[in-house]
Amino acid sequence: MTTTSTPLDKWEMHPRHFWLRGIRPEAPVEYDPEVGMWHVYGYPETLEILGDPATYSSEVAARYVSPEQAAVAFDGNLTQADPPEHQKLRKLVGRTFTLKMVAELESRIAALTHELLDRIEGDTFDLAEALAYPLPVIVICDMLGIPREDRELLKEWADQSLMASTQLTTHQGDKAQEESLDTQAEAAMAMGFYILELVTQRRAEPQDDLLSRLVEAEVDGERLTDRQIVNFANLLISAGHITTTMLLGNTILCLDAFPDVDRRVREDRSLVPTLLEESLRYLSPLAAGYRVTTRDVEIGGVRIPEGDVLEVWFSAANRDARVFADPDVFDPARTPNPQIGFGRGIHFCLGAPLARLEGRVAMNILFDRFPKLRVDPDDRPTFLTSPEFTGVWRLPIRVD
Numbered sequence: 404m405t406t407t408s409t410p411l412d413k414w415e416m417h418p419r420h421f422w423l424r425g426i427r428p429e430a431p432v433e434y435d436p437e438v439g440m441w442h443v444y445g446y447p448e449t450l451e452i453l454g455d456p457a458t459y460s461s462e463v464a465a466r467y468v469s470p471e472q473a474a475v476a477f478d479g480n481l482t483q484a485d486p487p488e489h490q491k492l493r494k495l496v497g498r499t500f501t502l503k504m505v506a507e508l509e510s511r512i513a514a515l516t517h518e519l520l521d522r523i524e525g526d527t528f529d530l531a532e533a534l535a536y537p538l539p540v541i542v543i544c545d546m547l548g549i550p551r552e553d554r555e556l557l558k559e560w561a562d563q564s565l566m567a568s569t570q571l572t573t574h575q576g577d578k579a580q581e582e583s584l585d586t587q588a589e590a591a592m593a594m595g596f597y598i599l600e601l602v603t604q605r606r607a608e609p610q611d612d613l614l615s616r617l618v619e620a621e622v623d624g625e626r627l628t629d630r631q632i633v634n635f636a637n638l639l640i641s642a643g644h645i646t647t648t649m650l651l652g653n654t655i656l657c658l659d660a661f662p663d664v665d666r667r668v669r670e671d672r673s674l675v676p677t678l679l680e681e682s683l684r685y686l687s688p689l690a691a692g693y694r695v696t697t698r699d700v701e702i703g704g705v706r707i708p709e710g711d712v713l714e715v716w717f718s719a720a721n722r723d724a725r726v727f728a729d730p731d732v733f734d735p736a737r738t739p740n741p742q743i744g745f746g747r748g749i750h751f752c753l754g755a756p757l758a759r760l761e762g763r764v765a766m767n768i769l770f771d772r773f774p775k776l777r778v779d780p781d782d783r784p785t786f787l788t789s790p791e792f793t794g795v796w797r798l799p800i801r802v803d
């Protein structure tokens with residue numbers, strides 16, 4: 404497989420994410436005084452961290468707010484929980500978000516994709532606005548049972564939070580960070596009140612939807628509290644929103660940059676699932692996650708004291724030459740491809756089967772409907788600015 408110019412050369416994506424440009428990190432783990440945390444770039448080191456939640460805790464966000472705020476904002480948010488609380492929560496929500504339920508959505512996702520693409524007029528359009536953004540939002544909102552007419556409201560809150568997201572630092576008194584966290588907290592609170600109203604309705608009158616199942620879910624006699632349901636639904640809406648949008652957008656960027664791959668996958672559609680895995684590896688939508696050490700540790704040749712924060716770069720680990728042969732080559736048939744774009748271990752993405760399904764269905768329909776689909780050479784894509792995400796905000800497309 405040969406590559407000539409990459410999406411990174413074509414569009415200036417994340418200039419500081421050097422690994423996306425084929426540059427190897429000097430060390431797998433290194434301290435960054437600018438943000439006051441450790442960057443983890445290596446794949447084996449990342450697996451070690453994700454596999455040891457007792458040493459590398461996920462309760463990171465709570466460090467940046469008061470204990471009262473943390474109790475309100477993060478109770479029920481799986482990504483911020485450690486065992487045994489995490490296990491209990493995951494078991495409860497796992498009962499409601501099942502593989503079978505996701506698989507049954509396939510025809511609905513296909514119909515929705517066609518419906519959204521039918522609305523396109525002309526031969527240039529923004530693929531993010533037309534499909535990549537609304538598709539996952541509609542799917543997750545329908546699953547939860549959120550009324551259609553309220554979707555714009557949710558979009559506003561989710562966008563508000565997303566646009567405010569910046570590089571986290573551990574430095575006290577960082578004004579930009581305080582403002583960003585305040586904006587995100589405001590958006591989460593507004594969404595929380597809205598969801599709470601729906602939860603109250605479902606307690607009185609259960610429906611056939613995920614919110615009702617969350618209200619009724621029970622493990623060992625324990626049920627989720629209203630606050631936990633609200634925070635979990637909030638997480639689903641945010642996670643279900645942007646990440647799959649980025650997966651679709653990034654895949655299109657790669658196909659545009661590598662026309663030989665585009666031709667190959669169009670000729671052999673059995674490659675669509677591995678194309679998506681390679682897209683997740685090559686441009687990982689959720690570029691990083693955070694952990695905090697619960698004791699002094701040694702990892703990647705450095706000593707890290709207890710209480711330090713680590714920014715674990717899934718996206719850099721996915722380019723680790725110790726694990727991936729020719730890591731900067733985009734190979735739609737890469738086998739094996741142990742990419743960690745969905746994370747690993749106890750926090751492995753709960754929505755991975757849904758994201759994979761949405762990606763496969765949408766890509767096949769895009770191939771069917773548009774024999775030629777390329778990024779509009781006269782209108783540049785725009786990207787999410789938060790370093791934690793690798794993805795488009797706008798993706799102007801030209802279909803000839």
Ligand code: HEM
Pocket residue numbers: 481482483493539543638639642643644646647650687688689692693717743744745746747749750751752753754755757758
């Ligand atoms: C967790 C990525 C789609 C729900 C995660 C994690 C990653 C990730 C990397 C682990 C974070 C960590 O360990 O710190 C992605 C990507 C997606 C995607 C790349 C799309 C391409 C979705 C969707 C949903 C979802 C569609 C739900 C509708 C979740 C939840 C967790 C999670 C609930 C937390 C799991 C836990 O902590 O136990 N995701 N995600 N994700 N994701 Fe996704």
